[in-house]
Amino acid sequence: MIRLLQKTLVCWLAAALTLVPFAYFGTESKVAHAADNGLALKPYMGWSSYSLQVYDGPEGNWTSEAKLKMISDAMREKLQAHGYEYINIDAGWNGSMDEYGRPPPSETLYPNGFENLVDYIHNNGQKVGIYLIPGLSKEAYEKNLPIYGTEYHMQDIAAQPLRPADYWDIDYKIDFSKPGAQEYVNSIADLIASWGVDFVKFDSVTPGLAITTYRSTRGMT
Structure with a gap:
């Protein structure tokens, strides 16, 4: 047997x-x-501030310059040799908006300038991304701010009747058949790229669901 x-x-x-x-x-x-x-x-391998945002509460400083530099250093020392190279700065990185309805980095969170943080992460051999959601802000629409480099304004590109662009009903949907709509998105992409950002976590892009996707700032349309 x-x-x-x-x-x-x-x-x-x-x-x-x-x-x-x-x-x-x-x-x-x-x-x-x-x-x-x-x-x-393979998927993007790295670290995102998202989970800390969920559990740290509204008073947390999960996206501060000092904390992100510590994360970058820890990744370089412990994980980078194993393929981890991406740092994603999730929601909360920006201030309000500039005169063209685009999101500038928070001066409170990044007192030495956002480019300083990006350069620090790059010098550690890593790539840095930030978080965005689709649409134009309701405040930008109400103020009817101009679209950078064009003769158009926010109310020229909003889908009518007004409706949410995202899962959380934060922004208004853009009608991309209207002149100035693509130029508005391009102006945001160009601004982000000028800071040296490598990629964008673009959220709430599937109707009815908060599903994320990643798009390069060099190819965002």
Whole structure:
């Protein structure tokens, strides 16, 4: 009986070793095919302030310059050698808005300037991203602020009748068939890129759901 069991186990092992190369090469083929189509081979690996925001409460300083520099240093020392290289600064990084309805960084959270923080993260060999949601702010619409570099204003590009652009009903939806709409989004992307930001976590982009996606500031449309 023992010999029969041993013989059976040997047969199973031989079958497994025979099938492994086929399974391996089959998976590798699919990965190569995905790469040819521009799909990522792995998720973004790094750290995001989001979870701390959820649990630290409204008085937390999870996105402060000092704390983010500490996170960057810790990642460089402990995790970077294992492929972790992204730092995402989630909601709460910005102040109110500039004269063109675009979100500037908070001067309170980043007293030495946001570019100083971005340079620090880059010097640690990492990439930095920030969080945005779609649409134009209700305050910008009410003030009918001008759109940078154009003759248009916020009320020219809002979808009518007015309706929410995001899951939380914070902003108004933009009608991209209207002149000035794409220029408004481009002006935000150009501003963010001018700070040296590498990517954007763009939230609430699926109707009815708070689902996130990432888009490069160099390719955002």
